Amino acid sequence: MERYWNEEIECMSREDMKKLQDERLVAQVKHVYENVKYYRDLMDEKGVKPEDIKGTDDLHKLPFLSKADLREAYPYGLLAKPLSDCVRIQSTSGTTGKRVVAFYTQNDVDMWEDCVARAITAAGGTDEDVCHVAYGYGLFTGGAGLHGGSHKVGCLTLPMSSGNTERQITFMRDLGSTILCCTPSYAAYIGETVHEMGLTPDDLKLKAGIFGAEPWTEEMRRSIEKSLGIKAYDIYGLTEISGPGVAFECSEQSGMHINEDNFIAEIINPDTGEVLPEGEVGELVFTSITKEAFPLIRYRTRDLCVLSRKKCSCGRTLVKMAKPMGRSDDMMIIRGVNVFPSQIETVLIEQGYSPNYLIEVDRKNNTDTLDISVEMNPDQFSDKVKDMQDQEKALAVAIKTMLGINPKVHLVSPKSITRSEGKAVRVIDKRKLIDNPAK
Amino acid sequence: MSNVRQISVFLDNRPNQLKGVMAILKNGGINIRALSVADTKDFGILRMIVNDTEKAVDVLKDASYAVAVTEILAISIPDAPGQLSRVLDILGSENVNIEYLYAFTGASDKAVSFVIRVDDNENAANALTRGGIIQLTENDIAEM
Missing domain, CATH: 3.40.50.12780 (ANL, N-terminal domain)
Known part of the structure; x- marks a missing residue:
């Protein structure tokens, strides 16, 4: 009732x-x-x-x-x-x-x-x-x-x-x-x-x-x-x-x-x-x-x-x-494509990763770069380098399917991304630092 | 056949990561017998054989490290030219694919020890036994 x-x-x-x-x-x-x-x-x-x-x-x-x-x-x-x-x-x-x-x-x-x-x-x-x-x-x-x-x-x-x-x-x-x-x-x-x-x-x-x-x-x-x-x-x-x-x-x-x-x-x-x-x-x-x-x-x-x-x-x-x-100011335009952090989060959770991640956007040689650090899943840790690189690649492919652009995925240690007790900081857009040096 | 357990630890590609693991092992009173680090652009994988595998895994997991335990083969061969080549010939003739290997020093200065990671331990171990290569047990290594 x-x-x-x-x-x-x-x-x-x-x-x-x-x-x-x-x-x-x-x-x-x-x-x-x-x-x-x-x-x-x-x-x-x-x-x-x-x-x-x-x-x-x-x-x-x-x-x-x-x-x-x-x-x-x-x-x-x-x-x-x-x-x-x-x-x-x-x-x-x-x-x-x-x-x-x-x-x-x-x-x-x-x-x-x-x-x-x-x-x-x-x-x-x-x-x-x-x-x-x-x-x-x-x-x-x-x-x-x-x-x-x-x-x-x-x-x-x-x-x-x-x-x-x-x-x-x-x-x-x-x-x-x-x-x-x-x-x-x-x-x-x-x-x-x-x-x-x-x-x-x-x-x-x-x-x-x-x-x-x-x-x-x-x-x-x-x-x-x-x-x-x-x-x-x-x-x-x-x-x-x-x-x-x-x-x-x-x-x-x-x-x-x-x-x-x-x-x-x-x-x-x-x-x-x-x-x-x-x-x-x-x-x-x-x-x-x-x-x-x-x-x-x-x-x-x-x-x-x-x-x-x-x-x-x-x-x-x-x-x-x-x-x-997403808030329109959370939206990033990367290589001309609209990207919301929430889209990336959706893929991470679907693929069995924790929702702790950090997105870094930068511009190198006039091309936008998208780097996503993701805490690795301890259950999937392997002693073989290739297994871990395959996991990075599989995640990058899943994100590419969602966004339409290729990210670089970096697996990092469990619990290594700072936990938030309030609003989480998920995105660092280094392009803004360059575009607006005054800010 | 007695396989040896190896501990692998995921390391971020940042300063002080290996130091962090070593501090935890030190506090746990763990002694390392063999060690190697594989590095990629993004991360490293520390592989090691220790004197107390269970305890090392516990203290590392408590500190939130990603840890895996894998069974590997450990051998001891004479410290002389051509010895590793002989081992590789034996494994090659059985079509054993080696993922990685690393050397460590044992108790004797006349012999050298190797960790060998293959996909099919049993097949490789049998081939080594037939070829007369001395395989080490976890106990052998702990007592070195």
């Missing part, structure tokens, strides 16, 4: 949801136009007045907002409420450049935590659960978001933060953690450590995991589910929009329901900005229609994905977004 945190909203008819979004959008556009000079300038430049926006059908008339705008407006340029009304600041992890800071009123925090509560409930969480939060605490929204949502649901909350993995596992055992929340790469590492400590999933009470903040593949999901004996749920979010919980997975595990009462999602052609019909792959764009302090209108996430309104077996009517194929 599927359980909901807010059944009225999560299972609302499409018509009623649209009506709710229409009302909220109109009010939000008026709010930002009146209170934020940056928006007023952008809209005036485009010749759009708040009166032109009568509902979601007019959304396309509004200008986009990009990460560059957020950097330009740093720190207070997009603030829509007096600082005295704000109660919290969070910040992006800064993995792709300068940090972005976001402001929250108490209502914003409540809304965010409510979204996370829906995600925890969809993963089977109730006030009987022990929710083990191993996302980093601090400016990063992972720890704060899951922590707040867990409180809301009434779970017994373990604010572990990330790191000290053996202690994490000891606490899990001693205190009977049932739901683990962290990045998928950290979940994989915890799974590995559980087995290294001579334990099995039977020694733990974990039943579910809520993993997000970085792209991960279906193969990685299955591998984590197996190593920890849990059902693994994806959660999506970004600091700019609120944090984790913008969208969440249900028992069907086939895409994430977007909390549409708070966030309107669009898919656009990233080159032209044109809105694409449902089912087409494009860049995900969000408009936050309930945020007070830091409301973003048509914010380009750079995540590439697809939306679907197909009926979901869980009963929720909220639109579903597919797992992003």
